[in-house]
Amino acid sequence: MTVAGPAHAASDHSAGSQQPEVVASGLAGPLSVDVGNALDVYVTQNFAGLLSTVDQRGRVSTVHELGLPPDAGELTGVAYRGRFTYHIETDYSGAQGPVSHIIRTSRTGERTVVSDDLWAYEVANNPDGDRTYGFTDLDAPCAAELQAFQEGLPPERELPPLAEYSGIVESHAYQLDVRRGTIYVADAAANAVLAVDESTGDITTVSVLPATPIEFTADVNDGLEGELGLDLPDCLVGNEYTPEPVPTDVQADVRGDLYVSTLEGAAGEMAPLSKVYRVNRSTGSASTIAGGMFGATGLAVDNSGDIFVAELFGGKVSMIKRGGSRAETVFAADSPADVALRGRTIFATTGVFGDGALVKYRR
Numbered sequence: 001m002t003v004a005g006p007a008h009a010a011s012d013h014s015a016g017s018q019q020p021e022v023v024a025s026g027l028a029g030p031l032s033v034d035v036g037n038a039l040d041v042y043v044t045q046n047f048a049g050l051l052s053t054v055d056q057r058g059r060v061s062t063v064h065e066l067g068l069p070p071d072a073g074e075l076t077g078v079a080y081r082g083r084f085t086y087h088i089e090t091d092y093s094g095a096q097g098p099v100s101h102i103i104r105t106s107r108t109g110e111r112t113v114v115s116d117d118l119w120a121y122e123v124a125n126n127p128d129g130d131r132t133y134g135f136t137d138l139d140a141p142c143a144a145e146l147q148a149f150q151e152g153l154p155p156e157r158e159l160p161p162l163a164e165y166s167g168i169v170e171s172h173a174y175q176l177d178v179r180r181g182t183i184y185v186a187d188a189a190a191n192a193v194l195a196v197d198e199s200t201g202d203i204t205t206v207s208v209l210p211a212t213p214i215e216f217t218a219d220v221n222d223g224l225e226g227e228l229g230l231d232l233p234d235c236l237v238g239n240e241y242t243p244e245p246v247p248t249d250v251q252a253d254v255r256g257d258l259y260v261s262t263l264e265g266a267a268g269e270m271a272p273l274s275k276v277y278r279v280n281r282s283t284g285s286a287s288t289i290a291g292g293m294f295g296a297t298g299l300a301v302d303n304s305g306d307i308f309v310a311e312l313f314g315g316k317v318s319m320i321k322r323g324g325s326r327a328e329t330v331f332a333a334d335s336p337a338d339v340a341l342r343g344r345t346i347f348a349t350t351g352v353f354g355d356g357a358l359v360k361y362r363r
Contacts, residue, residue, distance in 0.1 A: 020331055020348065020359035024058040027356030030349035031337045032078045032087075032175060032298070041340070041347055042078045042085055043358055049075050051087050051105075054358050063105060068093065077185075081178040083107050086114070088173045088185070097123075100173050102183055102196060115183065115196045119171045121203045127192040128167030128208050133242045133265075135216070136164045142235035149233050159228070160266075162236075167191060167244075175249040175298065175338075184258060186247040193250050193260055193279060207284035209245035209262060214273060216241040223270030243267045245275075248297045249338070256281060259289070259307060261296040268295060269313055276307060276320060276327075290320045293327050298338030300346075310336040310348055317348050317361070331361050 029047030036042060039056040042063070049066030063085060066075040072093040079086045083106065090100040102115035138146065146163050153159065160168075172189035183196040184206065193206040214220075221237050243265030251259045257278055264273035274296035277286040295313030302308070305322030308330065317336050318327035333350045340347045344363040351357050 018331065018361070020333060020346075020350075020361040022058075023347075023358045023360055024054045024060050025351075025355055025357040027052075027060070027349070027351075027358065029352050030356040030358065031352060032076060033338045033340045033347055033349045033358065034078050034080045034085075035340045035342045035347060036080045037083065041358060042080055043349055044076055044078050044087065045356070046074065046076050049073065051075060051078060051085065063109075064103075064111070077173065077175045079176050079178045079183075086176060086178055086183060088118075088176060090119070090173070098171070100171060102173075102176065102185070104198075114198050114201060116201045116203050118173045118185065118187065118194070118203065121194070122171035122187070122190050123169055125205065126167060126169050127190055127194075127205045128244075129169075131167045131191070131208065131211055132164060133167070133211060133244050134162055134164045135236065135239055135241050136213075137240055138163070138235075142233065142239070145233045145235055153230075157230070159230075162232075174247075177251050179252040179256065184250045184252060186250040186260060188246045188248055188263070191245050191247065193247060193258060195281075205284070206258070206281060207260075207279045207286055209247050209260065209277065210286055210288075211242050211245055212264070212275075213240045213242045214264075214267060215239075216267075217271070220267050220270045224266060227266070227269070241267065243273070249299050250279075251299055251301050253301045253305065254303055259299060259301050260286070261293075261299045261309060263295060263297065272314065274311070276309060290325050290327050293318065298336075298349075300339045300341045302341050308339045308341065308346060310339045312337055312352070317346065330363070333359065 028045040030043045031046045032044040040053045051063040074090045077088045085105045092098045098119045100118040104112045104114045170189040174188040175186045177184045181198045185194040192208045195206045246263040249261045260277045272294035274293035275291040276289045279286045297312045298310040300308045307320040309318045317330045336348045336350045337352045346361045
């Protein structure tokens with residue numbers, strides 16, 4: 001998953017006058033957050049390759065630095081369990097292709113690789129390889145026009161396929177959660193939720209997220225053209241398009257159910273298409289809890305079953321009440337990327353495309 005700038009980001013000020021308190025600022029792309037057992041909060045500074053901790057006075061300290069330039073590697077996703085932090089490291093610089101692992105770090109700084117290679121698992125299994133995306137029912141003239149358009153692009157402007165295609169062999173392990181010796185991973189490019197056995201490193205597929213067709217409206221077309229700087233064939237407007245679901249976060253509740261947020265591909269950066277699913281760990285079946293969110297990139301579930309969602313392109317943190325089916329604004333924020341809970345306090349990372357910050361909001 002590539003998170004672009006908020007082409008249509010907006011702030012919803014309907015939640016009232018209370019504003020979140022800034023705990024720390026000056027963070028570089030804080031896309032993930034989790035709370036520790038004490039008063040520290042852990043954040044990833046993705047654009048700097050850093051895993052950091054923020055204390056209650058707002059002081060930022062480095063837990064680990066990736067040590068690779070941004071185009072050669074990535075550090076993302078953070079979970080804190082049992083005095084350990086867990087995060088994902090990916091190295092794109094190897095001659096044999098990318099490698100990606102989950103790293104566990106102790107309070108004393110001891111680092112342990114606790115997963116097999118997530119990229120190698122994708123190459124060997126491609127969980128969504130039997131799924132179909134893109135424009136699946138174009139008439140012959142429009143299909144030919146789209147093919148000519150894509151084939152005519154220069155190499156430096158090459159796009160992902162728009163015409164009908166099957167799941168691509170590609171991994172982008174983005175967020176994770178840890179419960180009772182199992183690490184759950186939202187792989188945004190594999191379009192799957194994976195499970196890692198912490199004791200052996202073995203990886204299995206829990207669920208491949210549903211792909212939901214949408215109408216390719218003029219608004220989606222205009223937004224995509226603006227982001228790409230290209231004029232798409234006019235005949236695409238009004239046709240059915242199936243975006244990749246792109247899971248962006250996974251959380252397990254106290255009963256063990258999994259909750260997953262999705263971006264819904266590039267179209268989800270142009271329109272409020274994001275969904276939150278409940279996934280059965282045993283069967284892998286996914287049921288929709290709520291939709292209509294704008295760029296859901298992080299979520300957290302409290303002990304009562306309420307779900308809090310960071311809507312990156314919607315400019316707000318929202319809540320789906322237990323048993324509810326719609327997201328309601330809790331507070332407005334600049335490009336919120338992730339949320340975490342401690343009691344009745346919501347922590348969120350914001351401003352990820354500029355002056356990144358960690359904020360907190362008392363419910």
